[in-house]
Amino acid sequence: MRSISVTMFVTLDGVVQGLGRPDEDTRGGFAHGGWGAAYGDEVLGAEMGKGMAQSGAMLFGRRTWQDFIGAWSSADDGNPFTAHMNAARKYVVSGSLESADAWQNSVLLRSVDDVAALDEDLSVIGSAALVRSLHAAGLVDHCTLVIHPLTLGTGARLFEGPAPLTRFELTGSAVTPKGVIVAHYTRVSPGAR
Template sequence: MAKLTLTAFTTLDGVVQAPGGPDEDRDGGFEHGGWLVPYADEDTGRFMGEVFRAATGFVLGRRTYQIFAAYWPRVTDGDDPIASGLNTLPKYVASRTLEKADWAGSTVLAGDAPREVAALKERLEGELQVHGSGTLARSLMAHGLIDEYRLLVHPVLLGTGKRLFADGAAPTALELTGSRTTGAGVAIHTYRAAGRPGYGAFDSEG
């Protein structure tokens, strides 16, 4: 059975919309696209290299797939772990509107995304990775399909935009399995899903 991981760039207030550029995603009149760029450094690059080297396949939403497909096939550096992984490993695109996926190694998952991804996990081995793909990620989280979260939390507040953990997210306990900080101040936390949260109360007596 494959492990399903989610790697997400997020602001301190949880926004994941359009980290890489102004026109990446302007839904809702979002005007802060490109907020990640000032914090990109070699530490982040090394970490992402480690992430992509662990991949055996990718599960992507339509928007993220199209952004990746417009750029990464043109990167031919065989030593780049991101380009190498994306250009050679299987890519599964969850979309009800995308009729075909021309990027080599791509398959469109046109049915119910959580059901399709659950079937992939059962059928495959290794590590399937979700990158970006906020809408898809929230759907998979709601069905308890994410096994590990890698969150790159950037020291910036935006106050508006699509958030990774939106209202109504399924209550989930997480176990911290790794943490580091980049030179630019990005806090990278890795969590393993640990079932339902526990609850308690502080004794108010004495």
């Protein structure tokens, strides 16, 4: 049975926009890009490494996939995450891309229905709009929130507007020396209380 696991980096006030660098995502005049850079450490690296160890393909929304191409596709830095990113099968969901040829091992999907039809485990990093759509369709099985100890006040939130009632249970957690909480959740079966 296929499983979809989501990893989202989020602030205390729910912002998911522009984690990595100042120019990553400036939509809406967002001026806080790169907010996650100060929080990296060995514990966070080890927690993120656990995700790399899982089998399955990666799933992206168009914007994140295109951004990751610039960061990872031509990198040759000896980083095991770089090797993983380039070797993994990658699905990108987009109604506007003409092809997925820009990054090796990528496959273009047109809709969340196409995702639902896949029969392999998938992991999503970022791609907030896609995560909202997957959640609305009841397709998110596991969710890892990487909660950073800061508020930004502005920026795109993980859930903007209504989200369907879905119960998750905490299945594991870690706290980094810099105060980041990595919380792992699994969706509770429908009908469970």
